[in-house]
Amino acid sequence: MNRSNFPLIAIAAVFLSFPLLWLYQHSGSSAIMLDKEKSMALTTLRQHHAILSERVLSVRSGFEQNFDALANSQQQASRGFNDLYASLNDNQARAKALLEQLQQHHEQRLVAVERFKSLHAKLSNSLRYLPRVQYQLLLQPELSIQQKQQISQLSLMLINNHSYADPDEYQKLRSLLIDIERLRQTIKLPLLDSFTLHSEQLLQFKQQENAILQEILANPISRFFARLNNQLTRDHDRNIIAAERLKYFLVFYSGALIILVLAFLVNRYQLHQHLKRHKYLSEKDQLTGLNNRRYFLDQLQRSIRRNNDYFGALIFIDLDGFKAINDHLGHSEGDKVLRRLATRLSDYCGKLSYSCKKMQSAEITLARLGGDEFVILLSDLDAEDAQQLVTNICDKVLQLLSRPLSDKYDEYPLSGSLGVAFFPDHGACVADIMHAADKAMYYSKEHGKNTYNLYHPDMA
Numbered sequence: 001m002n003r004s005n006f007p008l009i010a011i012a013a014v015f016l017s018f019p020l021l022w023l024y025q026h027s028g029s030s031a032i033m034l035d036k037e038k039s040m041a042l043t044t045l046r047q048h049h050a051i052l053s054e055r056v057l058s059v060r061s062g063f064e065q066n067f068d069a070l071a072n073s074q075q076q077a078s079r080g081f082n083d084l085y086a087s088l089n090d091n092q093a094r095a096k097a098l099l100e101q102l103q104q105h106h107e108q109r110l111v112a113v114e115r116f117k118s119l120h121a122k123l124s125n126s127l128r129y130l131p132r133v134q135y136q137l138l139l140q141p142e143l144s145i146q147q148k149q150q151i152s153q154l155s156l157m158l159i160n161n162h163s164y165a166d167p168d169e170y171q172k173l174r175s176l177l178i179d180i181e182r183l184r185q186t187i188k189l190p191l192l193d194s195f196t197l198h199s200e201q202l203l204q205f206k207q208q209e210n211a212i213l214q215e216i217l218a219n220p221i222s223r224f225f226a227r228l229n230n231q232l233t234r235d236h237d238r239n240i241i242a243a244e245r246l247k248y249f250l251v252f253y254s255g256a257l258i259i260l261v262l263a264f265l266v267n268r269y270q271l272h273q274h275l276k277r278h279k280y281l282s283e284k285d286q287l288t289g290l291n292n293r294r295y296f297l298d299q300l301q302r303s304i305r306r307n308n309d310y311f312g313a314l315i316f317i318d319l320d321g322f323k324a325i326n327d328h329l330g331h332s333e334g335d336k337v338l339r340r341l342a343t344r345l346s347d348y349c350g351k352l353s354y355s356c357k358k359m360q361s362a363e364i365t366l367a368r369l370g371g372d373e374f375v376i377l378l379s380d381l382d383a384e385d386a387q388q389l390v391t392n393i394c395d396k397v398l399q400l401l402s403r404p405l406s407d408k409y410d411e412y413p414l415s416g417s418l419g420v421a422f423f424p425d426h427g428a429c430v431a432d433i434m435h436a437a438d439k440a441m442y443y444s445k446e447h448g449k450n451t452y453n454l455y456h457p458d459m460a
Contacts, residue, residue: 038087038232045080046225049106052077056113056216059120060209067117074110081106095231102224109219116212123205126198130155133195142187151195154180158202177203285368287335288342296367296375300430303363303379304423311381313390316419316437317345317397319372320449325412337405337414338372344400345374352393375437386422387454394418394452402450417445418452426455 055070081103088095134155138148154176177199184192283295291299303312319341326334349366365377376397381389401416419441427433440455447453 038084039229039236041080041084041087042225042229042232045077045084048073048077048080049109049221049225052109052113053217056116056213059117060213070113070117074113077106078110092231092235095228095235098224098228098231102221102228105219105221105224109216109221112212112216112219116209116216119205119209119212123202123209126202126205130158130195130198130202133191133198137189137191137195140189140191142189147183150176150180150183154199155195158199158206288339288368290342290346290374291365291367293367293369296365296369296377297430299363299365299379300377300433303377304428304430304433306379311383311386311425312423313378313381313386314421314423314433314437315376315378315390315394315397315452316421316434316441317374317376317401318417318441318445319401320415320417320445321413322372325409325414328412329409337409338368340405341401341414342368342374344403345376345397348396348400349376390420390422390454394420398450398452415450417441417449419444419455420452421455 052070052073055073059067059070081099085096085099088099134151137143137151143151157176177196180192180196180199184196283292283298284290285292300314322334322337325337345366349364352364363377363379365375365379367375367377369375376393378386378390378393397418398416401414404410405414419437419439421427421433421436421440423433426436436455439459440453443459444451444453453459
């Protein structure tokens with residue numbers, strides 16, 4: 001090694017010693033902070049579930065007239081699970097297993113809450129309807145005062161009573177219902193039939209609501225909260241011990257760090273070569289594995305600069321119907337669709353260069369520009385065969401894009417709108433060619449989709 005490198009090594013070693021000292025001081029506190037975040041996430045989740053129970057009871061008691069606050073509590077509880085799961089490390093397998101069980105009980109509880117909301121809406125309708133029927137019955141001359149009192153008493157008990165926990169009160173209610181049923185059989189009044197039917201229905205709704213409410217409140221989720229809290233406490237203790245051990249390892253590895261600095265300075269040239277090899281990765285789209293926009297524009301620029309008798313073509317591809325998949329199934333499903341379509345296009349372009357004799361001297365570049373936009377660049381095409389060849393390729397690409405994916409996506413059919421520009425006929429620079437192909441693509445999209453068009457200046 002050249003002696004001129006020694007001052008640089010000394011300076012690097014001094015500066016790198018400060019992060020070591022900082023890590024030595026904060027190795028324990030960082031573990032404590034991370035465990036504190038997990039504990040806070042668990043506490044927040046427990047609070048959300050407690051609030052969810054309060055919201056259910058509040059709706060049931062009539063203090064809240066809509067489900068907005070209850071729905072908000074459901075969403076907060078679901079987000080709390082995501083936050084807690086994201087805070088767990090890969091080595092916390094037991095905590096994750098408990099969290100998955102907790103998630104199952106959480107989902108069961110949310111399903112029960114949805115059933116409660118549906119049933120409570122029906123119950124509210126019955127509670128609004130029954131007093132109106134009662135009022136009309138009290139105006140009927142066919143009924144005696146005693147019979148009207150029975151109807152009023154039954155209506156009052158049905159409206160005011162929630163739980164029917166008292167057996168005597170429930171038996172009294174059933175007895176009144178039987179009396180009203182007998183009265184309905186002797187006095188033929190449509191209003192009395194309607195009152196009896198809705199009274200029975202209201203009683204049934206309230207009993208079902210009580211059962212669902214017990215299911216919500218008796219959910220074993222609290223027990224799993226306690227178990228998960230105990231597991232996180234054990235993980236915290238283990239992390240503290242590991243942090244103490246880390247401090248000793250840091251002292252030992254400080255010497256190894258100096259060796260790494262020396263190796264870095266000696267082998268900086270090799271590192272530079274290594275970075276050049278990784279330049280290839282910067283030219284690939286991370287989602288689909290295709291060439292990215294940067295690589296494509298570089299290839300297009302090179303193709304334009306060639307001064308020969310060959311033509312080039314740019315096929316601009318935009319997916320039709322892809323936005324519906326993102327909106328209804330989510331972006332993760334949209335990413336899956338993009339990868340599958342990219343595989344189809346990549347397989348086709350790879351086979352095309354070997355199966356078509358006219359493509360033996362041509363170059364094919366398939367790339368994803370971003371979103372649901374793809375491009376196919378054809379360089380060094382024969383002028384006589386270029387248009388026919390591109391037409392065949394466009395027909396095949398349209399078939400590939402419109403081919404069904406699976407039953408899961410049957411409700412969201414896909415197709416493609418293609419625009420084609422030739423160079424140098426339609427432009428002498430990257431911007432002009434891209435503009436021409438883009439304009440032809442939008443012309444296809446505005447005139448029926450699932451088709452392609454060659455650019456011409458008269459396009460609107």
